[in-house]
Amino acid sequence: MQLTGAQALIKSLEQQGVETIFGLPGGAILPVYDPLLDSPIRHILARHEQGAGHMAEGYALATGRPGVAMVTSGPGSTNIVTPIGNAHMDSTPLVVITGQVATTSIGTDAFQECDITGITMGITKHNFLVQSAQELPRAVAAAFHLATTGRPGPVLIDVPKDVSQSMMEWWYPETLEELDLPGYHPTRDLDEEAVARAVQLISRAERPVLYVGGGTLKSGASAALLAFAEATRMPVVTTLMARGAFPDSHDQHLGMPGMHGTYAAVTALQRSDLLVALGARFDDRVTGRVSAFAPGASVIHVDIDRAEFNKIRHADVTLQTDVGTALAALGDAGATPAPLDAWWREIRAWRAQYPLTYDEPVVDGPLRPQHVIEAIAQRAEPGTIVASGVGQHQMWTSQFWRFDEPRTWVNSGGAGTMGFGVPAAIGAKVGRPDRAVWCIDGDGCFQMTAQELVTARAERIPIKVAILNNAYLGMVRQWQEMFYDERYSEVYLSADLPDYVKWAEAMGCVGLRATNVKEMADVIDEANAINDVPVVIDFRTDTSEKVFPMVAAGASNDDIMVHPSQRGGAR
Amino acid sequence: MTPPEPFAAEIVHTPVRHHILSVLVENKAGVLARIAGLFARRGFNIYSLAVAPAESDARFSRVTIVVDAESAPLEQIVGQLDKLVNVVAISDLAPRDALERELLLASVPVLDSDTRARLLDTIANAGAAIVDVDASAVTVMLTGTPSACDDLERSLESFPGVELHRTGRVALPRLGRTATA
Incomplete structure (x- = not known):
């Protein structure tokens, strides 16, 4: 069967089971958009390529399946660099297809030419510049294999226009050998000897902590984690990337560690004698000053990527495998620590003394942002997916939303990409249309990618967006207040400019506003009752609210600052 | 005030603590850029680099890289190199064995x-x-x-x-x- 390269590309995506592509056409990718009309694959027309990329990420995070985005060459491709970098930092499986100028024009500075494989070399797991139409099926199959196996990540396929226009004889790889990846061996046999040493370390531990990272979610190991944690009675902390991997409602869960983690989670790590790191990478936002992090702890490090071992923190035992496999092996080997009663007494005391808290809401407003998040969470239907941008609102959401299910938290961790929230929420809703999807956003983030609400309305993707509008780039403001003598430099945005309600309405969404506690409850109920169009709520929140607890950048986690209302006698 | 001298790398031919990595790579466009880019962005130092077609198979080339094991732990360098999809095999030679x-x-x-x-x-x-x-x-x-x-x-x-x-x-x-x- 003779096909054009473009037809072969679309047919290859169908072979991979792709249901949705997020994209935006242009000159070099034009040939590929034609056979799309004859394909069952749904295309979501984003209004900016960055939006398409974050949508694909949101889709992947909510479903566990790879997100697919397609854009044109030149600026189309550079506009999607931020989502690619974001996916790389958070190990999100993504396949990005970019158009390229014809092979005969490459290197001539042709119109909309750009060396996107060169640009993305450092922020993709791998990329391909396809040289002939015959190679396209292999490139697509290899891209999906690479994106989804081992440590997942973004893979880019650059398709020159003459490649998509030329003819090929249809074929599709049926075996891994046909993918021609002689250097790619993502899995290894489990090191039984290392398992035995891990069991030994666990059996001697008196103050162990399960330090759960995003790899646990990628591995689909939540059930295995619950079983292992309950069998061993070890306390659990879940990083920003792992929220939802272990139920917040579970008594053994201490919450999030790190710069804005709970006092109990941060302090348990500091005082532990054994860290069992499960798909976590000792990120600086978790460790604080590395030399002062968990100084008395041995480390068992489970990761599928061996380059994470001993990168930041020395590991006493390394297990190069996925978290689910490791937990099963440790469980089968009967890993059990000493009785942990004394350890739990200490932890319970920290938890009781320094719970997450915020100041009493003021009835007439302005609203407490944490109160808004709790109110939305309380009124959200079970299984609601929540997305966020990056900043104070993200930290508060991670702290005050109750996550009880994997893949219900969609956020930008490693890269910290402002503007992630709205498009990622759209992608999540496309992937999980059966779930309610809220985006808790900041006013600064919202202004970066809000135009994708036009996409949401046009494509009938009814997400709900809560803007915690404090009129500032709040996290930067917080640092300037605390560390720069309240010298506020370029952080004021205005609560009224733009008018978020009118903006929402102009984009075909329902726009609502709440300035006090009574209105807050009403607009949330109103938003929950709307299921056909996107809703945007402008919550007017207190400008001076700060995120606590906090460990200052570069400080030791021992120097955690709790909420002002909890300061006094002890710390 | 005199402006600082323009930055120039110090030229040292024989590093204090070097290791020789013999890296078998796929003979594909951009492979050297991938290796060089990795070393640059991770802050690993290369003392020398030699490339030639591999002896047995035209699909592969052999890259001999002398790395500075002071700039980063060898385990990190090898672990990151191994993640490059076009890198097929890495063997590490300590100078005394080479x-x-x-x-x-x-x-x-x-x-x-x-x-x-x-x-x-x-x-x-x-x-x-x-x-x-x-x-x-x-x-x-x-x-x-x-x-x-x-x-x-x-x-x-x-x-x-x-x-x-x-x-x-x-x-x-x-x-x-x-x-x-």
Whole structure:
């Protein structure tokens, strides 16, 4: 069967089971958009390529399946660099297809030419510049294999226009050998000897902590984690990337560690004698000053990527495998620590003394942002997916939303990409249309990618967006207040400019506003009752609210600052 | 105030603590850029790099990289290299287990008989060979250990106008020793 390269590309995506592509056409990718009309694959027309990329990420995070985005060459491709970098930092499986100028024009500075494989070399797991139409099926199959196996990540396929226009004889790889990846061996046999040493370390531990990272979610190991944690009675902390991997409602869960983690989670790590790191990478936002992090702890490090071992923190035992496999092996080997009663007494005391808290809401407003998040969470239907941008609102959401299910938290961790929230929420809703999807956003983030609400309305993707509008780039403001003598430099945005309600309405969404506690409850109920169009709520929140607890950048986690209302006698 | 000197890397041919990585890679466009880019963005130092088609299979090339094991732990360098999809195999040679050779070529202007005599002396001492001669210059070649090349390079520095190139080393395990994968 003779096909054009473009037809072969679309047919290859169908072979991979792709249901949705997020994209935006242009000159070099034009040939590929034609056979799309004859394909069952749904295309979501984003209004900016960055939006398409974050949508694909949101889709992947909510479903566990790879997100697919397609854009044109030149600026189309550079506009999607931020989502690619974001996916790389958070190990999100993504396949990005970019158009390229014809092979005969490459290197001539042709119109909309750009060396996107060169640009993305450092922020993709791998990329391909396809040289002939015959190679396209292999490139697509290899891209999906690479994106989804081992440590997942973004893979880019650059398709020159003459490649998509030329003819090929249809074929599709049926075996891994046909993918021609002689250097790619993502899995290894489990090191039984290392398992035995891990069991030994666990059996001697008196103050162990399960330090759960995003790899646990990628591995689909939540059930295995619950079983292992309950069998061993070890306390659990879940990083920003792992929220939802272990139920917040579970008594053994201490919450999030790190710069804005709970006092109990941060302090348990500091005082532990054994860290069992499960798909976590000792990120600086978790460790604080590395030399002062968990100084008395041995480390068992489970990761599928061996380059994470001993990168930041020395590991006493390394297990190069996925978290689910490791937990099963440790469980089968009967890993059990000493009785942990004394350890739990200490932890319970920290938890009781320094719970997450915020100041009493003021009835007439302005609203407490944490109160808004709790109110939305309380009124959200079970299984609601929540997305966020990056900043104070993200930290508060991670702290005050109750996550009880994997893949219900969609956020930008490693890269910290402002503007992630709205498009990622759209992608999540496309992937999980059966779930309610809220985006808790900041006013600064919202202004970066809000135009994708036009996409949401046009494509009938009814997400709900809560803007915690404090009129500032709040996290930067917080640092300037605390560390720069309240010298506020370029952080004021205005609560009224733009008018978020009118903006929402102009984009075909329902726009609502709440300035006090009574209105807050009403607009949330109103938003929950709307299921056909996107809703945007402008919550007017207190400008001076700060995120606590906090460990200052570069400080030791021992120097955690709790909420002002909890300061006094002890710390 | 005088402006600072423009940044220039210090030239050191034989690193204090080096390791030799023999890396089998797929013979595909951009592979060298991927390796060089990885080293640059992770802050790993390369002392020398040599590339040639692999002996047995046209699909592969062999890249011999001398890395500075002070700039980053070897485990990190190997772990990150291994993640490059086009990297097929890495073997790590500790200097004591490696047979290392390098080639040096130098053109030396020779305008008077004193210089000529001194140069011939230098060549003889180093065990180098003369591979090209004309009325005003001599081209010298040495194949040898990196330190022999270092020695000759230092000797030749005293000749004005010398133009010198080195290939960077290639290496194999000494017989009876094995590289670690």
